[in-house]
Amino acid sequence: MKKAIKAAFFGLISIAFVGSATADITFVSWGGAYTASQQKAYIDTYSKGSSITVENYNGGLGEIKAQVEAGNVTWDVVDVLPDQAITGCDEGLFVKVDQSEFINDMVVPPVSDCVVPQIFWAYTAFYDKAAFPGKKPKNIKDFFDVKKFPGKRGIHTWANALIEMALVADGVKASKVYEVMSTPEGIDRAFAKLDTIKDHVVFWSAGSKPLELVSSGEVVMALAYNGRIGAAILSEGKNFEYIWDATVLEQEYLVAIKGGNEKEALEFMAHASTAESNAEQAKYIPYGPMRKSSINIIKKGEPWFITSSGNIDILPHMPTTPKVLKRAVIGDPVWWADNGAEVHERFGAWKGS
């Protein structure tokens, strides 16, 4: 009996040692269909020895900063927004990465030295076809025109993308948006445009909410993450239609946290950011890859998106096709890193007044 206990004890210890020889990685992302696509595209296929635990978070650098400052880093790889990628890299929360493998293959250059490419996602307006039996909204001007298309609009509770869209709806060219936003009058102009729909908006803060709002008829149009709209159309058979105008494209990156299992994290990130991995992810969620060669892989492989009833063409649902890009605003994380706090406070004052 004693022997058995002893054997079990040493067995456990040796397991513990084997475990720590190839450190495990904690991969932190946003949850839902998005994390599921990452899981299928490159976590399940990862075979370098590190086992990967997946956790969810709600964005922001708060937790990461707390972990690094306390010297107790439990997250290794985190999926972050571009302005956070900039701030975190500047403040030394992230590990610098060798970007030579992908630097010439990017749709836009990476925002900082600490990132590997993930996806483009977009804020897009959409509606339920059933809500407009006659004339249908075609552009962002229609979204801001409550006379032509009466009914409530669902918008998010923060200022990003709303300022850009409001300006385009007010007649600013998509490519000139950040130029206008860099002047105080530009911001005033955006808020004046937002004023015109103020009494007709319902605010959302969770990504699934706008879809519910439109489905239930609570609003007639809403802004949402394009991947969520795509998933609702492709997997749930919803009768939604995109308004591909003034779509605001946002970048999404992976970073390794300083003080975590850096070596293993970087190895995993190299695997997760190959052109194949980036393309593979689009089989499960309609976000746009950031690598040019991934888009070619998808083009050749169409129908690419996997559903239970066979494959479907994914490119019409992607925010990075030339047709969409022509009328899109590419989100400028540097502008938002500079002005985000001030504009957000002003947006808060606007909401509450």
Place this chain on the structure above:
Amino acid sequence: MNQTQTSTGPILTTDGIPLKVSLKKAERINKIRAFLLVLPLLAFILITFLVPIGDMLARSVDDRQINTVFPKTFEVYKKWDRQGLPSEEVYKTMFFELKNSEGYSVGKASTRMNYSKSGWKSLLKKSKRKFKKIEEGPFKEQMIAIDKKWADPEYWLALGQMVDPTTMGYYLNAVDLKYDSSKNIVQQKENRRIYNKTWIKTFKVSLLVTLFCLLLGYPISYLLATLPMKYSNLLMICVLLPFWTSLLVRTVAWMVMLQQKGVLNNLLVMSNLIADENRFQLMYNQTAVVIVMTQILLPFMVLPLYSVMKTISPTYMRAALNLGASPMHAFYKIYMPNSVPGVSAGCLLVFIIAIGYYITPELVGGKDGQMVGNWIAYHLKTTLNWGLCASLGAILLAMMTVLYWAYNKIVGIENIKLG
């Protein structure tokens, strides 16, 4: 004989030590033992409660993020008369300190500088990259050539707020004030005045929630305390069941109930009580926050009320009625005063929980239901302005302390009863 002799000297124990000393020793051992028993709890409170609060208070006034990065610049900056643009000397010192800075100090400093004037962040980053090519002066023109923000006095003036290693700036920010470049206190720009409104709103919502909880909770608790056991147990389960249900589930359930195309509005329209286009806006605003928080916090009112009411002997009421008081009068004179400890415990508990609430306002608050907790979360996660978070938190803490103190003066804290 012996007895009388020893009675004048100290009383001794059998081992010849004076009884007093021996007793003291025994007591000391007991005291140490008792102290050791509470030591884990004491350490726990110290580490998980007092240290973080201390750290928070320190953060709310700490402003060393940039003083340590640009010390010389600030030395020469102090001599500047704040008219027009600073002299070449200021530019030159800034240039070298930025160019020669190492590691992540500039990143952290630029985050801090960006709180005072949006734009510093990218300015410093871009400049540091381009400064590498510049070897000699004059620096002013070259810096302005790199980015014309260097020629904007507003950026330089904003530095004036940060000359000291400690600051009240975060506290000012939390009440819509700020320092100007000469450290005079002035009002925040009009379209950024958001916190005072939020404070008032937070107070208003918390007070309303407390009031509604009391109005709803008092009769329930009364029933719970006076009904026969078999009914009161059932009622108790009705109170506790939601209490045990996840907060999120309850919040989302309210969304389904109250939204414009939700259960309540649909019923009203179906029964022709309101017209289809006049549906009530009960969700995504302050009303929703008050309704949902009242439901969520109700058990915190009912439980202390119940435990106090349970101890009020029914004979008091019977005696009062017997002596000729009307039922209303007896209730007012006898029952209510006896239940005050429970009322105050419940109100204090509900108010304290409500004032720091975050998740419910976030989900159902919509355009005007955001409370202070939501702004703390925003700055904690998105802008990393932890100084502002700390000052908002410290103000909340101070408010609670004042409230507690006032309560203690008026009602007396010993009158609180949780059971």
